[in-house]
Amino acid sequence: MAGNKTVPLDLQPLEVIARVDHPQRRADAEVLLPFFKRITGWPAQMWGPSIIGFGRYHYRYDSGREGEFLITGxxxxxxxxxVYILPGYQDMSDALxxxxxxxxxxxxxxxxALSDIDxxxxxxxxxxxxxxxxxxxxTYPR
Structure with missing residues (x-):
């Protein structure tokens, strides 16, 4: 069965961040990159042209569809x-x-803006x- 359409690409996250047009998004991305690296202990990897992901996991659905996707990013x-946090927010309503x-x-x-959040x-x-x-x-680091 076909896997996820969003796959790792051989792009450098810092280069992608440098090309972000919006100054607030670019500045926040420059903060988030080391933030996620510190939390996960994993290197950043581009998933598709715009998602900066950390780690990956293998999934398999009852339908037979399986693949790999980023764990967070x-x-x-x-x-x-x-900001992507898998498996979602079903038990995070209080934190949200x-x-x-x-x-x-x-x-x-x-x-x-990151200044809007805790x-x-x-x-x-x-x-x-x-x-x-x-x-x-x-799960895998990369």
Whole structure:
């Protein structure tokens, strides 16, 4: 069965960040890159042309679809920075309510500026997501 469409690319995260047009997104990405490296202990890798990911895990659905995807990461988008914490936020509603000025989807938090959020709480959320993924999936540093 086909895997994920978003796959690792041989691009350098620092070069991708340097090309981010929006000054706030670029500045936030320059903070997030070492932030995620410190938390995960893993090197950054580009997933597709815009997602900076850390670690990977192997998934297999009941349907037979399987593949690999990043465990955590971020993407400096035009309107906001998306932070990805897998497996999502089903048990993080209390933390999300306290995080600050954000919008969120199933597994991403959209942030206009890092100054709008509690970075210590974000670190806790990333660490919780890492622990869950490492306990429940086959994970790799890169």
């Amino acid at each position: 971020f993407s400096p988008r035009k309107a906001y920075t998306s 309510a306290r995080l600050g000025k954000v919008k969120h989807g199933k597994s991403c938090i959209n942030i206009k 970075m210590g709480l974000l670190e806790e959320m990333i660490r919780d997501g890492l622990a869950y993924m490492q306990a429940n999936y086959e």
